[in-house]
Amino acid sequence: MKRILAVLLAGIMAMSMAACTDGGTSSGAGTEDESQTTGTTLNGTVKTGGSTSVEKVMTALIYKFQENNPDAVINYEMNGSGDGIEGVSSGKYEIGHSSRDLKDEEKAEGLTGTAYAIDGIALVVNKENAVKNLTQQQVKDIYTGKITNWKDVGGADAPITVVVRESGSGTRSAFGEIVGIEDSELVSGATECKDTGAVQTTVSGNANAIGYMSFSDMDTSKVNPLQYEGVDISTETLKDSSYKLQRSFLLVTKEGAELSATAQAFIDFIMSSEGQQLVTDNNLIPVA
Amino acid sequence: MKEKRSPGNVSYSSISGRGNNKAIIEVVMNIIFFICGILAVVSVAVISLYMIFSGGPAIFKIGITDFLFGSVWNPDDSQFGILPMILASIIATVIAVLIALPIGVLVAVFLSHIAPKKLASIVRPMVDLLAGIPSVVYGLLGAILIVPMIFKIQEALSMPTSGCLLSAIIVLVIMILPTIINVSETALRAVPKSYYEASTGLGGSQIQGIFKVVVPAAKSGIVAGMVLGTGRAIGETMAVMMVAGNAVIFPELLKPVRLLTVSIPFEWAYSSGLHREALFGIGLVLFVFIMIINFAINRILKGGKEKS
Numbered sequence: 001m002k003r004i005l006a007v008l009l010a011g012i013m014a015m016s017m018a019a020c021t022d023g024g025t026s027s028g029a030g031t032e033d034e035s036q037t038t039g040t041t042l043n044g045t046v047k048t049g050g051s052t053s054v055e056k057v058m059t060a061l062i063y064k065f066q067e068n069n070p071d072a073v074i075n076y077e078m079n080g081s082g083d084g085i086e087g088v089s090s091g092k093y094e095i096g097h098s099s100r101d102l103k104d105e106e107k108a109e110g111l112t113g114t115a116y117a118i119d120g121i122a123l124v125v126n127k128e129n130a131v132k133n134l135t136q137q138q139v140k141d142i143y144t145g146k147i148t149n150w151k152d153v154g155g156a157d158a159p160i161t162v163v164v165r166e167s168g169s170g171t172r173s174a175f176g177e178i179v180g181i182e183d184s185e186l187v188s189g190a191t192e193c194k195d196t197g198a199v200q201t202t203v204s205g206n207a208n209a210i211g212y213m214s215f216s217d218m219d220t221s222k223v224n225p226l227q228y229e230g231v232d233i234s235t236e237t238l239k240d241s242s243y244k245l246q247r248s249f250l251l252v253t254k255e256g257a258e259l260s261a262t263a264q265a266f267i268d269f270i271m272s273s274e275g276q277q278l279v280t281d282n283n284l285i286p287v288a
Numbered sequence: 289m290k291e292k293r294s295p296g297n298v299s300y301s302s303i304s305g306r307g308n309n310k311a312i313i314e315v316v317m318n319i320i321f322f323i324c325g326i327l328a329v330v331s332v333a334v335i336s337l338y339m340i341f342s343g344g345p346a347i348f349k350i351g352i353t354d355f356l357f358g359s360v361w362n363p364d365d366s367q368f369g370i371l372p373m374i375l376a377s378i379i380a381t382v383i384a385v386l387i388a389l390p391i392g393v394l395v396a397v398f399l400s401h402i403a404p405k406k407l408a409s410i411v412r413p414m415v416d417l418l419a420g421i422p423s424v425v426y427g428l429l430g431a432i433l434i435v436p437m438i439f440k441i442q443e444a445l446s447m448p449t450s451g452c453l454l455s456a457i458i459v460l461v462i463m464i465l466p467t468i469i470n471v472s473e474t475a476l477r478a479v480p481k482s483y484y485e486a487s488t489g490l491g492g493s494q495i496q497g498i499f500k501v502v503v504p505a506a507k508s509g510i511v512a513g514m515v516l517g518t519g520r521a522i523g524e525t526m527a528v529m530m531v532a533g534n535a536v537i538f539p540e541l542l543k544p545v546r547l548l549t550v551s552i553p554f555e556w557a558y559s560s561g562l563h564r565e566a567l568f569g570i571g572l573v574l575f576v577f578i579m580i581i582n583f584a585i586n587r588i589l590k591g592g593k594e595k596s
Contacts, residue, residue: 052557080560148448161448166534167363168558183364191450191544192534194554205431206439208449 042072046263049077050084050097053170053214054249057117057282058097064278065269072262081170085111088252094263096252099170100177113250116270118285120215120238121175121245124200124223126207131155133227136244139179142210145187150208162190163202163211171196174247175212212245216283238285249284336575343572346565355569361536361546363555363563370570372538376545377577380453380528381521384460389514391461392468393503396510399469400476401484401498412473419466427530430459435531442542451533453545459527464517471516475509476502508588515585522577525549548574 055078062074076097077083084096089109102113123139125131131154134142141147142160151157164186165172176183191209193199199211204222211223215233218225225233228245237243251267253259259267269275276286347355350368358369395415399408431451439449479502487497503510525547533544534554546554552567559567 078557080558083560158443159446159448161450166555166558167361168555168560168563170558173364183362189448189535189537189543192536192546192554194529194534195557205436206449 042069042262042265044071044260044262045073045075046095046260046266047075047077047093048084048095048097049075049079049087049093050252051081051099051170051249052078053081053099053119054097054117057249057279057284060278060282061270061275064274065266068269069262069265072265074262074266080168081173085252088254094253094259095267098250098252100174100247100250102250102252110255111252112255113248113252114267114271115248115250115287116275117249117279117282118238118246118287119249120233120243120285121171121178121212121247122215122218122233123210123212123226123228123245124203124218125210125226126203127222127224128207129155129224131226133230135229136179139228140181143179143181143187143190144185158208161206161209162187163199163206163209164190164192165196165199165212166192166194171212171214175245178245178247215246235285248287339568339572339575342565343568343570343575346562346569347572349562350566350569355566356573359538361551363559363566366562368562368566368569370548370551370573372536373546373548373551373570374573376453376539377522377548379539380456380460380545380547381518384457384464384521385514385518387457388461388464388468388517392465392513392517393472393510395465395469396472396476397498397503400473401502402494415466415469418462419470423463423524423527424530426459426463427527430455430527430531434458438542445542447542450544451531452542453532453539454541456528456532456545456547459531460521460524463524463527464521467517467520468510468513471513472506472510475506475513478509479505511588512585515581515588519578519581519585522581523549523574525553529554548577 058076062076065074066072077093079087081098081100084093084098085102085106086096087093088096089106089111096111098113099119102111123134129150131150134153138147138153142153143162143164145162147153147160149157149159165175167183175181176186191202193202193211196213196217199213200217200219200223203209203211210226215238227233228243231237231243233243233245238246251270253267270279271288273288276288279286346368350358355368355370356374357371358367359371360367360369361372395411399412399415403411434455435451438452438455441454442449442452483501483505484497487501488494492500528547529550532547532550534546534550535544536546536551537543539545548570551570555563556567
C-alpha cells in the first residue's frame with residue numbers, strides 16, 4: 001500500500017507540475033537546440049519573439065526559412081510588441097518583433113528596428129454610410145467624443161457608434177499614436193472588439209459605426225474604407241507614404257551585439273526577394 | 289489504507305493459493321478506483337491553488353480596493369479597476385434571473401401538472417435541447433437577431449447603436465431558462481400527489497392546488513434551480529461577448545457593457561506583465577463568486593432535505 005501511495009503521490013505531483021509550468025505562450029515554431037556542428041549549413045536555434053500582429057506573415061517566413069535550412073530553428077514567442085522590444089534589450093531574444101515604431105528612449109538604449117513590411121490601418125464605415133473622407137482632426141474628435149453625430153462630418157443625422165480594439169492590441173496603440181489619441185481621452189462607451197475580423201463584422205452590421213482595422217484583412221464587399229486626409233487607402237498610397245495611417249512591421253535588434261550566423265541569415269532571407277514575396281502574399285506592402 | 293481491510297481483500301487472502309490473477313486484479317482495480325475518486329479532488333485543489341497563486345499577487349500589487357472598487361479599466365495606463373465589470377455581471381445576472389424565474393416556473397408547472405401527456409412529451413425534449421445548445425450559437429443568434437432589434441430602440445432614442453446590457457440580458461434569459469425549468473419540474477414532480485389531491489378534495493381549484501400547495505412545497509427545489517441558473521449566467525462568456533458591446537463603463541441598459549468573464553478571453557492574447565496577472569485576478573474574483581453560489585446551493589439543498 002505504501003508503494004501505491006508513493007506512485008499516486010508521484011502522479012499527483014507530476015500533474016500539478018504540468019499544470020503549473022505551462023504558463024508561456026511559445027508558439028512552438030521550432031524544436032530543441034541542435035547545438036553547433038562544423039560545416040557551412042546553418043544550424044542552431046534563434047530565439048525571437050514579440051508582436052502578435054505579425055503572426056501570419058512571420059509564421060510563413062519562419063516556415064519557409066526552416067524548409068530551406070532544415071538544421072536551423074527559429075523560435076517565435078508571441079507576447080506583444082512591448083515584450084519583443086524589451087526582450088531584445090534584456091537578451092531574452094536575438095530578434096524582436098514589433099508592429100509599432102521604436103520610441104526614442106528605446107532607440108537610446110541602442111535598439112534598431114528594420115522594417116520589412118508595411119501594414120495600413122483602414123478606417124472603415126458601413127456600406128450605407130455616405131461619408132467618404134475624414135481629416136486627422138475629425139478622426140481624433142470622433143474617437144475622443146467631441147464629434148458624436150455623423151451630420152457634423154457630412155453624413156446623415158445619426159449618432160456615431162465608435163468601434164475600437166481591446167487594450168493591449170498593437171493596432172489600437174498604433175492607431176492612437178498616429179492620430180494622436182491618448183488612451184485616457186478615448187470616448188467612453190465605445191464598442192470594443194477582440195480582433196480585426198470582429199471590427200469588420202461589427203461595422204458591417206451597424207449602419208452608424210466607424211472602426212479601424214488592418215488593411216491586409218479588409219474586405220471591401222463588407223465595409224467601406226474612408227479616405228484619410230483626402231487620400232484613399234491602397235497599395236500605392238501605402239508604398240509612397242501618402243496615406244498616413246500606416247505602420248511598419250519591424251525586426252528589432254541590438255546595435256553592437258553580434259548576431260549568430262543563423263539569425264543574420266534569417267534577416268537576410270526576410271529582406272530577400274523570396275521573403276518579400278511572402279510579405280506580398282500575406283497582403284502586406286513589401287519594403288524592398 | 290482502508291482498502292486493505294475491505295471485504296474484497298479479505299476474500300483474496302483466503303484463496304490466494306490459486307487466485308494470483310484475481311489478487312492482482314483486485315489490487316489494480318482498487319488503485320484505479322482510488323485514482324478516479326481522487327481525481328476530482330486533486331483537480332479542484334490544483335485549480336484553486338493555481339488561481340490563488342497566479343491571481344493573488346496582481347490583486348495585491350494593484351491594491352485590493354483599487355482593483356475591486358476602481359472605476360477605470362485602462363491597462364495601457366496601469367489602471368485596473370474592475371468595479372464596472374463586477375456591477376455589469378451582477379446586474380445582468382440578477383435581472384436575467386428575475387425575468388427567467390417566473391417564466392421557468394410557469395413552464396415547469398405546465399409540464400408537470402397542466403399539459404396533456406402527449407404535449408408534455410414534445411415540449412420536454414425541446415427544453416432539454418435548448419439546454420444543450422452551445423453558448424456560441426446563442427451568441428450568434430443574439431448578434432444576428434436581437435442586436436439589430438435593439439438598434440431600432442437606440443435609433444428611436446437617438447443613441448449610438450451598439451450591443452448593450454439589454455441584449456446581454458435577453459440572451460442570458462434564454463440560456464438559463466432550461467436550467468430553471470428542468471430543476472423546478474423535478475422539484476414539482478417530487479411533491480407527493482396526495483398534497484394536490486387533498487387540496488382539490490377540499491374544494492380548491494386546479495390553479496389553487498398548484499400555486500397554494502404544490503409550488504410552496506417544491507420551494508427549495510425551485511430556489512436550487514434559480515441558484516444554478518445564476519451560476520450559469522454569471523459564468524457565461526462567449527454568448528455575452530458577442531452581443532454586449534464590451535465597453536468597460538458603468539452599466540446602463542442601452543449602452544455597451546463588459547461582463548467580468550469577457551475580459552479574460554478578450555484581452556488575453558495581447559496582454560503581458562501586470563495586465564495579464566490582472567486577468568488572472570479577475571479569474572480569481574469569478575472563482576470566489578462561483579464558490580459563494582455553490583455554497584449557497586449546498587445550503588439550500590441540505591435545508592430542503594432536513595425539512596422533509
